[in-house]
Amino acid sequence: MIIKTLVENTSLSDNLDSEHGLSLYIEVNAQKILFDVGASNLFIRNARKMDVDISDVDYLIISHGHYDHGGGLKAFLKENTKAKVFLHPLAFEKYHALRLNGDFEYIGLDEELRENSQIIFTSEQFFISKGIQVFSNVIHRDTLPTSNKGLFMEQDGKKVQDTFVHEQNLIIEEDGKTLLLTGCAHNGIVNILKYFYYVKGCMPDYVVGGFHLSRGSSGLYEKLENIDKISEYLMKTNAKYYTCHCTGIQPYNRLKAVMGESIDYLSAGSIIKI
Numbered sequence: 001m002i003i004k005t006l007v008e009n010t011s012l013s014d015n016l017d018s019e020h021g022l023s024l025y026i027e028v029n030a031q032k033i034l035f036d037v038g039a040s041n042l043f044i045r046n047a048r049k050m051d052v053d054i055s056d057v058d059y060l061i062i063s064h065g066h067y068d069h070g071g072g073l074k075a076f077l078k079e080n081t082k083a084k085v086f087l088h089p090l091a092f093e094k095y096h097a098l099r100l101n102g103d104f105e106y107i108g109l110d111e112e113l114r115e116n117s118q119i120i121f122t123s124e125q126f127f128i129s130k131g132i133q134v135f136s137n138v139i140h141r142d143t144l145p146t147s148n149k150g151l152f153m154e155q156d157g158k159k160v161q162d163t164f165v166h167e168q169n170l171i172i173e174e175d176g177k178t179l180l181l182t183g184c185a186h187n188g189i190v191n192i193l194k195y196f197y198y199v200k201g202c203m204p205d206y207v208v209g210g211f212h213l214s215r216g217s218s219g220l221y222e223k224l225e226n227i228d229k230i231s232e233y234l235m236k237t238n239a240k241y242y243t244c245h246c247t248g249i250q251p252y253n254r255l256k257a258v259m260g261e262s263i264d265y266l267s268a269g270s271i272i273k274i
Contacts, residue, residue, distance in 0.1 A: 001174050003029045003208060005270040006046045007038035008244050012269035016046050017229050021068040022210060022245045024054050024184060028174050029131055034060045034083075035170055035181050036070030041141075042078055044072070046268055053269045054079045061127055062109075063169040063183025064210075065091035068245075070109045077116055079096070086128060088136055089121040090166035094154040104152065104159060104251075122168060125199065130172040137165065138187040146222050147215035147246070148186055162186070171200070177274060178202070182209030184246045190233050203237040206274055213255075214248025231258035242266050 007023035021038030025047065034057045037043050040198055047054050054076065060083050062070045072090070077085075093261040095108040098250070113119070123135045164186040172179045180196055182189065189211045213222040222230075231254070234241060241259070243252060244266040252265050266272075 001026065001172070001176070001179065001274040003272040003274070004050050004052060004075070005043045005266045005268055006050065006052065007036075008266060008268045010249075010267040012267045015049060016043055016268045017042055018268050020245075021071065022063075023072065023167075023268055024181065024208065025050075025057075026172065028172050029129070031059065031129060031132065032057045033172070034134070036061070036063050036183055037076050039068045039071035041075035042220075044075055049069055050269070052273075055076040055082075056080075057083045059083060059113055059132070060085045061128075061134060061168070061170050062087045062091060063181075064088065064092060064164065064186065065109050066184070066257070067107050067109065068226035069183050073113055074265065075112065076112055077118060083118060084128075085116070085119045086122050086126070086134060086168075087119060088166045088168045093166065095162060095166075096148040096152045096154070096159055098152065107151075118119055125147045126168075133171050135171065135195065136168040136192050138167075138169075139198075140187065141194055142188055142190040142193075143226070144188050144243070145186065145212040146226070147212055147220040149220065150215070151186075169196070169206075174274075177206070179206045179208065179274065180184045180204040182211070183209070184210045184212045190208075190230060193215070193233070193237060204239050206240050206242070207234075208242045208244075208272070210245035211220070211243055211247040214246060220247060222251055224254060227254045228258060231255050234257055235262060242270075242272060
């Protein structure tokens with residue numbers, strides 16, 4: 001299994017651009033998978049520089065209905081006319097962020113793409129292919145990220161706090177190893193891991209994705225005591241973690257101080273072989 005980071009907030013090289021977004025390319029079980037497409041067509045430009053042909057991708061999974069994970073969807077559908085695209089049924093609803101000046105900014109997906117024939121809407125536990133599935137409707141047994149504050153959805157014509165029901169997570173299994181991918185972990189990385197255990201009866205061997213411990217646009221960061229509590233739980237799972245994007249550099253540094261070699265950071269250009 002190989003994972004290439006096409007888009008992230010930071011970059012390993014001046015040759016690769018970065019943006020506030022996430023896109024991961026995965027080769028597994030003779031399948032080529034894309035997990036999220038960032039905020040623009042940057043994932044295509046970086047993919048070419050990393051020897052990835054987007055037109056060859058078999059499956060695209062969009063983790064949730066925010067632009068920084070699905071903003072490149074229109075560009076993807078132009079580049080690839082064969083791939084199946086998997087989204088939660090609520091991914092095309094209207095989502096907004098409350099900015100520091102008091103204005104609401106639309107952060108959802110392009111609603112005009114909803115009817116595209118390549119799109120398939122998923123369910124709570126949805127099997128894509130052998131060893132590849134997504135799950136959603138994570139139960140909130142533990143606290144949610146503080147940085148979820150200021151993120152809203154429309155309900156009956158009113159803006160209310162986002163419940164993140166539209167968020168889904170990806171499980172990939174190959175050769176006895178299990179990988180869990182999270183887009184932003186708005187439902188809480190600990191809650192997601194506990195739900196993973198409920199679904200699979202074990203913990204994953206590897207976890208890749210954002211943990212939403214920061215929101216740079218609002219200056220929100222998770223409290224240090226909460227990050228330490230999360231670190232302690234993650235260590236108990238005995239998984240190897242690769243985090244990025246909305247985790248934030250400062251929270252990552254705190255996680256790293258506690259978890260050591262159990263966690264690393266991904267930037268655009270990072271390549272993992274499992």
